[in-house]
Structures are given as structure tokens and as C-alpha cells.
Amino acid sequence: MSASLTTTFDPIELEILWQSLIATVNEQARALQRAAFSPIVREAGDLANAVFDRRGRMVAQAVTGTPGHINSLAIGAANMLDEYPVDSLKPGDILITNDPYKTAGQLLDVTVLVPAWRHGKVIAFFGSTIHHTDVGGYGIGAGGRDVFEEGLWIPISRLMVGNDQGQPERNEDVWKFILANVRQPDHMAGDLHAQMASGEVGAQRLATLCESYNLDDIEALADEIITRSEKATRDSIKELPAGSYDASAVLDLADGSRIDICCSVQVDPDAGEIVVDYEGTSEASPWGINVVKNYTHAYTTFTVRSVLNPDIPNNHGSLAPIRVEAPEGSIVNAVSPQPGTARHVVGMFLPNALLKALAQVRPDDAMAEGSGAVWTMQVNGNYPDGSPFITAMFTYAGGVGARATKPGLDACSYPTGVSAVPIEVVEASAPIRFRRKALRPGSGGSGRQSGGLGQVIEFSVDTEKPWQLNAVTSRLAEPPQGVFGGQPGGAGAFLVNGEAVQTQARITLGGDDVVRLELPGGGGYGTPDA
Numbered sequence: 001m002s003a004s005l006t007t008t009f010d011p012i013e014l015e016i017l018w019q020s021l022i023a024t025v026n027e028q029a030r031a032l033q034r035a036a037f038s039p040i041v042r043e044a045g046d047l048a049n050a051v052f053d054r055r056g057r058m059v060a061q062a063v064t065g066t067p068g069h070i071n072s073l074a075i076g077a078a079n080m081l082d083e084y085p086v087d088s089l090k091p092g093d094i095l096i097t098n099d100p101y102k103t104a105g106q107l108l109d110v111t112v113l114v115p116a117w118r119h120g121k122v123i124a125f126f127g128s129t130i131h132h133t134d135v136g137g138y139g140i141g142a143g144g145r146d147v148f149e150e151g152l153w154i155p156i157s158r159l160m161v162g163n164d165q166g167q168p169e170r171n172e173d174v175w176k177f178i179l180a181n182v183r184q185p186d187h188m189a190g191d192l193h194a195q196m197a198s199g200e201v202g203a204q205r206l207a208t209l210c211e212s213y214n215l216d217d218i219e220a221l222a223d224e225i226i227t228r229s230e231k232a233t234r235d236s237i238k239e240l241p242a243g244s245y246d247a248s249a250v251l252d253l254a255d256g257s258r259i260d261i262c263c264s265v266q267v268d269p270d271a272g273e274i275v276v277d278y279e280g281t282s283e284a285s286p287w288g289i290n291v292v293k294n295y296t297h298a299y300t301t302f303t304v305r306s307v308l309n310p311d312i313p314n315n316h317g318s319l320a321p322i323r324v325e326a327p328e329g330s331i332v333n334a335v336s337p338q339p340g341t342a343r344h345v346v347g348m349f350l351p352n353a354l355l356k357a358l359a360q361v362r363p364d365d366a367m368a369e370g371s372g373a374v375w376t377m378q379v380n381g382n383y384p385d386g387s388p389f390i391t392a393m394f395t396y397a398g399g400v401g402a403r404a405t406k407p408g409l410d411a412c413s414y415p416t417g418v419s420a421v422p423i424e425v426v427e428a429s430a431p432i433r434f435r436r437k438a439l440r441p442g443s444g445g446s447g448r449q450s451g452g453l454g455q456v457i458e459f460s461v462d463t464e465k466p467w468q469l470n471a472v473t474s475r476l477a478e479p480p481q482g483v484f485g486g487q488p489g490g491a492g493a494f495l496v497n498g499e500a501v502q503t504q505a506r507i508t509l510g511g512d513d514v515v516r517l518e519l520p521g522g523g524g525y526g527t528p529d530a
Contacts, residue, residue, distance in 0.1 A: 009224055013213075017221055018313075020209050021060045025051045028126055028202035029062035035194035037187045038133045039425050040392045044418045048073045051202060052113075052125040053222035056081040057316035059124075060225070066416045068347055069104055069129045071298030074319060076103035076111050077127045083156045086122050089115055092162020092169065094196055098135065098154045100147060101336055105295035105343040107135050107151040108393075112159065112192065114199025116206050123210070123217040126202035128195045132188060133392040136181040140378040140393045141470030142253075142287040142342035143505035150288060150341045152181040160196065168196075183390055229317030234272025236309040237321060240361055242269050247356035248280075249369065251349050252477045254494055255504050257285070259331060261350060265304075265357040274308075276300050276354070278326040278333075285331055287504045288339035289472075295347045296332040297324045299415060303351040307358045307365045342472040342504075344416070348373035349474070351415045355401075359483060364404050368451060368523035369480035371398025371492070373472075374413050375517060379430055381467030389430045394421045398519035399444050399452030399489055401480060408452030408522035410439055431462040440490070440518060445479075447486030447524020454490060454519035463511045470506050475520045486524030493518040 009017070029049040033042055040046045048069030049062040056078035061070050079102040080095050095113040097103060103111045110132050116124040137144065137151030144150035159175075160168035178192075179185040206218070215221070244266045251259040262280035284290045301322045305314065312318045326333035332350070334340050349372040359366030374397050380390040397413035397420065413419070423434045436458040444451035461467045471494065479491040494501045495516040496509065509515070 009221070014224060017213065018225060021051065024202055024205040024209060025049055025060050025062045027205055028198045029064045031201040032128055032130070032194055032198035033064070035197055036130065037190040037194070038131065038392045039421045039429060040394070041130045041191070043421045043425055044395065046418045047128065047130040049128050049198065050074065051206070052077050052127060053219060054086050054122055054124070054217070057222065057226060059218070059222045059315055061314055066418055067302035068295055068298045068344065068416065069109065070314065071301055071319065072104040072294045073111060073127050073129045074316065075294045075297065076129070077113055077125060079103070080111070080113050080156050089122060090162045091117055091166030092160060093158055094160035094168055095156065096154060096159035097156040099156060100340055101292050102156070103294065104129055105292040105347070106341045107137065107147070107153060108132050108140060108341065110154065112195040112199060114196060114203060116203035118207060118210055118217065121217070124206055126199040128198055130191060130195060131393060132191055134183045134188065134390060136183065138341060139380065139470045139506070140341060140376055141506050142289050142345070142472055144288045144339040144341055146337040146339050148337060150339055152178065154178060159192065183388060225313065226315055226317035229313050229315050230320050232309065232312045233318045233321045237267065237272045237274055238269045240267045240269055242267055245357045245360040247353050249349070249353035249356065250478045251346065251372065251474055253504055254473050254476060254501055256502065259285070259346065261353040263353045263357055265354070267361065273321045273323065274304055275323045275325060276304065278330065281326070282331050284329055284334055284338045288341040289343060289345045290334035290338045290340045291332050291343045291347045292340060293324070293326055293333045295343055296326055296350065299347050299350045300324050300354065302415060303354040304358070307362055342376070344376070345373040345472050345474050348416055356483065363484070366483055367403050368401030368408065368445065368483045368486050368525050370401040370408065370414055370452065370522040371454060371475055371480060371520040373474055374416060374418065375519060376472045378470040379432055379461060379467060381461065381463055382465050384464070391426060391430045391432065394426045396420060396455060396457055396517060396519055398454040398492065399522035401522040402447055402449035402451045402486060402525035404449070404525060407449045408444060410453040411455040411519070412452060432459055433462050434459045435514065440521065443490035443521030445482045445487040445489040445522060445524035446528045447482055448526030448528065449524065451480065451482070451489045451522030451524050454492065454521040457517040458514055460514050461509070461511060466508050466510055468506050468508055469515065480520055480523040482523035483525055485527030487528065489521030489523050492520040
């Protein structure tokens with residue numbers, strides 16, 4: 001590419017460069033999944049990968065990943081560069097953190113940022129956030145009483161430090177602190193190396209792209225992509241009717257507690273902006289289900305953009321016209337030391353309220369309530385020789401709400417998009433035995449379009465010793481509601497030996513105990529006889 005085209009791009013060349021950038025970050029994601037130790041990353045795709053410019057703006061994301069991780073990473077990378085400015089870095093430096101209030105809201109989600117260099121200057125960053133099997137502490141459950149009990153907090157640090165030859169070397173003190181505080185240090189180290197290697201893959205591919213098109217950096221390209229994305233998003237908002245559209249949804253938990261999510265979607269077509277305000281939402285919970293603002297912002301922007309114009313690339317530009325406001329200290333804007341390991345149970349529920357508000361603006365694009373958050377399980381105990389076993393988080397999804405022209409999807413993990421870890425993989429990681437896994441007949445709400453079905457799972461653990469279950473479930477009393485006359489789906493059930501579990505905390509079970517999960521079905525759309 002000629003030098004002049006570093007500031008001006010014709011449409012064909014811009015499309016080629018854009019597709020090349022997407023291919024680059026997708027290859028980064030594939031490399032991470034291939035190398036990861038954790039099944040939740042390798043099998044389920046519980047991760048995020050993105051490329052950022054020198055200013056810390058997300059330019060492009062991989063197609064694989066969850067909205068909560070990706071859009072939290074979009075903010076988290078900028079927070080990391082606030083602490084380690086780009087010009088303070090040297091070749092070989094790699095940054096790390098799991099600070100929940102600056103990134104994705106839980107200590108198990110670790111973010112690694114790998115700089116890409118060209119001609120002695122940082123030209124981009126390749127970031128990844130993945131769910132690690134273990135960071136010490138409580139595990140993947142809601143029972144931690146504060147963030148410090150939930151696990152190891154890694155402040156924004158240099159994981160690798162560049163040597164005199166510009167090659168990365170371990171920051172030994174950081175590695176010692178991390179690996180000394182986890183139950184499976186080999187798995188933790190393996191996943192960290194997978195994150196770094198995937199970032200290096202992205203950096204190498206970007207170097208090839210720049211060489212092929214004679215680009216010294218990607219600043220002009222990033223400006224063009226981000227500017228176009230922001231304009232397209234604002235143009236979509238300008239087509240909406242002005243007004244404030246309010247809605248709410250109710251989430252209940254195993255201990256009987258109730259959470260009210262209230263939102264107001266304020267559309268300003270003149271400015272091309274949308275503000276989503278969560279005033280009136282429940283206060284923070286004593287359980288570890290509190291959501292930091294980054295994660296609230298992530299699922300809010302995902303939902304709004306899904307209805308608004310999902311074809312616009314997801315980056316700094318397309319996110320800019322959507323602002324999120326939430327009362328500090330509420331369950332959707334947690335502050336330290338409020339716990340949040342199971343923040344997904346509330347974060348993934350937010351679209352149920354938001355879609356009801358947006359249905360008042362675009363009813364044909366509306367969707368009935370679905371099961372919301374995936375149900376997460378983690379099992380740990382000891383083998384007969386006393387050695388420990390701990391499963392990575394494995395998840396199950398209920399039914400999705402119906403839409404105007406289509407029924408809801410069965411057992412599909414909207415809005416997160418993660419896949420279920422195959423039962424064979426879970427059974428290989430620990431002495432777990434699955435007895436049943438099937439769709440749940442009749443759990444979808446009826447309507448002109450019916451809601452998606454939930455599913456039933458039964459499992460036990462083959463052990464003579466006590467074992468522990470961290471389970472995060474929801475919607476056990478308040479079923480997913482239908483819209484425009486559609487009927488509600490079936491509520492869920494969390495049972496052990498046929499008895500309802502009534503706590504959010506970790507429970508201790510034995511080898512004869514059978515866990516049964518009955519996941520909710522989605523609500524229906526429209527009156528059944530219409």
C-alpha cells in the first residue's frame with residue numbers, strides 16, 4: 001500500500017484490511033483454544049480476544065467469545081494502559097491482571113495484554129480474557145463473603161519483562177505469588193502461557209499484514225474503522241423514536257431471595273445516543289452475585305446493539321454512543337469488597353429486562369424472557385489416595401424466549417454464547433457420572449411462537465469420601481415471562497435426592513447423592529390463538 005493510503009483508504013482496500021484484521025484476531029482466538037488447559041475455554045469457548053490500537057481502543061474482536069468477556073475487555077485493556085502507559089513498555093513486556101473492578105468482574109477471569117511491535121514502537125495490543133480453573137479461594141460459586149475470600153487478586157502487573165535482547169522473561173516474583181496460591185499450578189501456568197502465545201500469534205500476523213501493505217502502524221486504519229462504526233451506530237439510533245422506555249424483570253435464587261432489575265432506555269435521536277439507566281435496581285447482595293459496572297456495560301451494550309443493528313462491527317466506535325448509568329454499590333455496579341465470582345447470574349439476566357424496554361421501540365425485534373444465566377457447576381474432592389480433584393466450571397443452559405417470527409431455541413446459552421462442555425470431557429476430569437441429560441418437555445411457554453425448552457441433567461460422583469458442589473442456579477420460583485400475550489416458561493428446580501436445595505453456598509455431598517437440575521424454559525411470544 002502506498003504511504004498516502006495510511007491516512008486515506010478506498011472502500012476495496014479498507015474491506016481487505018478489515019477482513020485481514022478480523023482473520024488475525026480470529027487466529028489469535030483459535031490458537032488460545034487449541035493451547036488452553038481449561039475445558040471451559042477449550043471446549044466451551046468461554047473467552048475473549050481482541051486487538052487494540054496504541055490508545056487502548058478496541059478495533060476488532062474475534063468471532064469466538066462471550067459478550068461479557070469481550071466488552072469488559074474493551075474497557076479493561078484501557079484500564080491496564082492507564083497504569084502502564086504505552087511509552088513505558090519495552091519489547092518483551094506482557095501485562096496481566098484479574099482485578100475484578102477494572103476488568104471482567106470475577107477473580108477467575110484473567111486478562112493478559114501482549115504488545116505488538118514494529119520498527120521499535122508498539123503499534124497494537126492483543127488482549128485475551130479467559131476463565132481459569134482455579135485462583136485459590138472459594139471457587140466458582142456465590143458463597144464468598146467478600147472479594148478477598150473469593151481468591152487471589154492479581155493487580156495490574158508485568159507478567160513478563162523484556163530483557164536486553166527484547167525477549168520476554170518471567171517476572172519471577174509475580175509468577176511465584178500466582179502459582180503459590182492456586183490448587184493446580186500446572187493448569188494455571190499452562191493457561192497463562194496459552195494466553196501469551198495466542199497474543200504473540202496475533203502480533204506476528206499483524207506484522208505480516210503491515211509488511212504486506214506497507215503500514216508503519218495501524219493508527220489511521222483504527223481511526224477509519226472506529227469512526228465509521230460510530231457513525232453507523234449513531235445513524236441507527238437516529239431512526240428510533242425519541243423517548244424513555246422503562247421495564248423490569250425479577251430474578252430469584254435458591255435461597256429464596258429476589259432481585260429486581262429495573263432499567264430505563266432513554267433514546268436521543270438528535271444526538272444519536274442511548275442511555276440505559278438502572279436506577280431502582282436492587283442493592284448489592286451478600287452473596288457473590290454482584291456485578292461490576294464493566295460487566296453491566298458489556299451485556300447492556302450487547303443487548304442494545306443486537307436490536308439496533310447487529311451487523312455493525314463491535315468496537316470502540318460502535319460502543320461509544322451507548323452509555324450506562326447504575327447506582328454505585330447496587331447489584332449492577334459493585335464496589336470493593338463486594339463479592340462477585342458468580343456475577344454472571346445477574347449480568348446474563350440483564351437482557352431480560354432490557355429486551356422488554358426495547359420491545360416498546362421495536363416490537364418486531366423483541367424477544368420473550370428466557371432462562372437467563374447459564375447454570376454453573378464445579379465439583380471438587382479427593383481421590384482414594386488423598387490427591388485432590390477439581391473440575392473446571394461446567395455449564396448448562398435453559399430455553400430462550402420466543403421471537404416474533406421464530407420459536408425460542410432449546411437449551412441454548414443466550415446471551416453468553418458459551419457451549420456446554422461435553423459430558424465425556426467433564427467425566428474425564430473428575431469421577432463424575434452423568435445419569436441423564438435430556439430436553440425438558442413442556443417447559444417452553446406457549447404463544448403464537450413458543451418458548452424454547454429447558455433441559456434435565458442428573459449426575460453423581462463416584463467416591464467414598466465427601467465431595468463439594470459449587471452450584472449457581474436461578475429462576476427457581478419466578479419463571480421466564482412471555483411478551484404480547486405469550487405464556488411463561490417453566491421455572492427451574494435444583495434438587496439433591498429429590499429435595500430442593502435452598503442455599504447459594506457450597507454444599508457437601510456423598511457418593512450416594514444424586515444431583516438433578518431442571519433448567520427453565522423460555523417464555524412465549526404473542527397470544528396462543530392469534
